[in-house]
Structure formats: structure tokens, C-alpha cells
Amino acid sequence: MDFEDTLWTVLGAGLVLLMLVDVFRTLLYPHGSGPLGRAIMRGFWLVSRKLRGRGTFIAAPLAMAAVIGAWAGLAAVGWALLYLPHLTDGFVYGAGVPLQADFAEALYMSLVTLSTVGFGDIVAAHPVLRLVVALEAVTGFGLLTATVTWILQTFPALNRRRALAHQLNLLREAAGPAGLLAVNPAHAAGLLESIAGNVASVSIDLLAFHETYYFREIEQRGSLPATVAYAQELVSQAQRSENAELQFAGRMLHAALEGLAEVLRGKFGHAGTTSADVFDSYELHHRHVRRRDPGAE
Template sequence: MDFEDTLWTLLGLALILLMLADVFHTLLYPHGSGPVGRAIMRGFWLLTRKVRGGASSIAAPLAMAAVIAAWASLAAIGWALLYLPHLPDGFIYGDGVPRGGNFAEALYVSIVALSTVGFGEIVAAHPLLRLVMAFQAVAGFGLLTATVSWILQMYPALSRRRALAHQLNLFREAAGTDGISALDPGHAATLLESMAENVASVSIDLVSFHESYYFHEVEQRGSLPATIAYAHGLASDAQGTGNAELQFAGRMLQAALDDLAEVLRGKFGHLGTTSLDVFDSYALHHKHRRAPETGSS
């Protein structure tokens, strides 16, 4: 191969490696997301906020579709650049199939291999090229199954976040203005410990499924940004009581909320010296008002 062919080959390998690295960090690595996926998710989020004046409920689903399309495009173009220097002499063409050596031809061969369709009218002649095409077909099948798994894993995380928001709203409606003082201390402690567990689950979801942050709830009732400050008020009230069991539950809930605030601060850039400041920024970012706080002792 001459210098130009080598350049195309290296560029193709770089695109394939970028795709593989992004898929790995987004789908397999439990504490992050790939640079391509992260940039697309954040870009769609900021664009819809700028155009609509607020977060959009369709931004995240569209962004996920765009991420999948970006992965497929990187794979298709990357392998096409690997095939380009070997077209048309490195391939066997079926009867009546015109021979071409341009990028469009290479992209066609790549898409057919990636989609595992395998029409068979253009096949690699060299054993190494046949191996490359077989690996691309396996990668294409793996990419399809991985993206389906990604989608299926995302929505349980969103359900847990919505369930926590509904739990807080139900508690606020049932307790009224009296807050935890309206309940038996032992019962209140049990409820706060359950909330702490659910808050911890949401923190883990935001770390493991970075993209779930960008899903915006249309209704405030199911929006954690709109209700999480109420949990902070409950934790403060519980710690100010004279009941040891309730104080312990309050400290558990406060610790879980502090962990959530640290995730929001470290992963998503929310500013604030206290957890409540971070939650204010979180609510503002999602264009939801903070829920009323309970009366502090």
C-alpha cells in the first residue's frame, strides 16, 4: 500500500477503536460513559433547553437514538476506510455487478457486513480481508444486542427515580404541614430508612447510567429534582427530634442525600457548598421548582 492507502487504513482503525471504546465505557464500564455518547447526550440537552426555554422530555430519547446512530456510523465508516485501499482488486464481484473503487462502494460493502445481511455479490478475495469482514459482522451483531440491552437497562433506573419522587410526594401529602411529627417515631424512622435506601439506589443509577440524568419528567409529581429538597427537610427535622431511633434514620437519610449531591456535583457540574444548594441547582437545571420544605425545628 502507498502512503494514502496507509493513511486511510489508520484513520479507519482509529474510528473503529473510538467506537469500541465509547461502547465499552457506556455499556460495560460501570462508572462512566464514552466521550461520544456523553457529548451527544449533553448537546441534545443543551440544545432543547435553548430552543424551548426549558428541558424537553424528548431530548434524552432522541439523544440515545443519536448515540446509537453515531456508533453505527463510526463502525460503518471505519471499516469502509479499511476496505477502500483494496477495492476493487481485493474483492470478487458477482456476475453483472459493476466494479467500483470509490468510497461509496467501500461504504456499501461495510454496511452489508455490519448489518450481517451478506448479499454475497461482493466478497473479499484475500483471507485477511475475509477475516476482517467476519469480525465486522460479529461486531455488528454485538452492537445491536448491546444497544438493546442499554435501552432495557435505562428504563428500570428511571422507574426507580420516579418511584422515589412519588414516595416523597405521598409522604408530604399524608403528613401535611406537621411532617414527621405527625407519625409515630418508630414508623417515621422506618419510612426514612426506606427513603435513604431509595436515594442510594438513585445515586448508583446516576453513576452507572450517566444518560439517565438527561431524562426530563413532564409532571412534577414524578420529578426527583422537584421533590428531593423535601427529603432534605425531613432528614433535618428527624435529626432535631429527641428520639434516638428517628435521629439515626435522619442521619442515614442525610448521608444518602449527601452522596447524591456529591454525584450531582462531581458528574454533572452542579455547584453548591451544601447538599441543599446542589439540589437547588439540580431543580433549576431541570426547570422544576423545588418542593416546599418541612418546618425546621
């Protein structure tokens, strides 16, 4: 191969490798995220923050679709560049198929192989090329199943976050202005321990599925940024209680909230020396106005 062919081969291999690394870090690497996917999600997020109306709530789903499209595009173009130097000598063409050696032809072959359609009008002749084509077909099938898995993992994590927000809202409405003082201490301790466990689950979800952070909630009732401050109020109420069991549950919830604040601070760049400052920033970025307690002045 001459210099130009070598350049196309190296560039194609680099694009395929970038796609594989990004998919691996997004879907398989614990608490990781691919550089390309993260950049796309963050880009859509920054644009959506400048928009108004209900359209901002579809930014995250569109960003996920863009990430999947970027993966497919990198794979298709990368493999096409690998085929390009070997057109037309490295392939056998069917009857009536014109012999072409341009990028459009290589991209067509790549898309057909990646989608595992396999029309059979153009077939690799060289043993190495046959192996490369087979590897692309395997990659295409793996990419399809990986994206489906990604989507199926994302929405349960979103539901857990919404459930926590609803749980806090229900407790606030049921307890009223009296807060935990209106609840039996043992029962209140059990509620706080349950909330602490759910907060910890949300923290893990944000680490494992970073894309869930960028989803905005249409209804404030299901928005954790708008309700997480109430969990801090519950901690304060528990710490003022004379019941040891309730105090312990309050410390558990406090630790869980500190963990959530650390995730928001370290992984998503929310500034603040205290967890309250971090949650204020979290709320501001998601454009929800904090709901006041009943009877507040």
C-alpha cells in the first residue's frame, strides 16, 4: 500500500477503536462514561438550558439518540476507510454490479455489513478482508444489542429517581408543618432509613448511568432537584429529636445526602462547600423552583 492507503487504514482503524472505547466506557466500565457520549450529552444539555418551553425536556432523549447515531457513524465510516484502499481488487463483484473504487462504494459496503443485511452483491475475496468483514458484522450486531441494553438500563434508573422525589413529596404533604413531630418516632425512623436507602440508590445510578442526570422532569412533583432540600430538613428535624433511634436514622440520611452531594460535585461540576450549596446549584440547573412547606412564612 502507498502512503495514502496507509493513511486511510490508520484513520479507519482509529475511528473504529474510538467507537469501541466509547461504547465500552459507557456501557461496561463501572462508574465510567465514554468521552464522545459524555461530550454529546453535555452539549445537548447546555443548549437546552438556553431554551424555553416543554421542548427542553426532550433534549436528553435526543442526546441519547445522537450518541447512538455517533457510534453507528464512527463504525460505518471507520470500516469504510478500511475497505477503501482495497477497492476493487480485494472484492468479487456480482453480475451487473459496476466496479467503483470511491468512498461512496466503500461506505455502502460498510453499511450493508454493519447492519448484517448482507446482499451478497459485493463479497470480499482476500482472506484478511473476509475476516475484517466478518468482524464488522459482529460489531454491528453487538452495537445493536448494546444500544438496546443502554436504553433499558437508563429508564429504570430514572424511575428510581422519580420515586424518591414522590416519596419526599408524599411525606411532606402527610406530615404537614409539624414534620416528623407529627409521626411516631419509631415509624419516622423507619421512613428516614427507607429514604436514605433510596438516596444511596440514586447516587449509584448517577455514577453508573451518568446520562440520567441530563433528563429534566416535566412535573415538579417527580423532580428530585426540587425536593431534595426537604430531605435535609428531615435530617435537621431528626437531629433535634430526643429519640435515639430517630437520631440514628437522621444520621443515616445525612450520610446518604452527603454522598449524593459528592457525586453531583465531583462528576457533574456543581460548586459548593456544603451539600446545601450543591443542592441549590442542582436545583438551579434543572430550573425548578423549590416548593415551600405548608404554612411557611
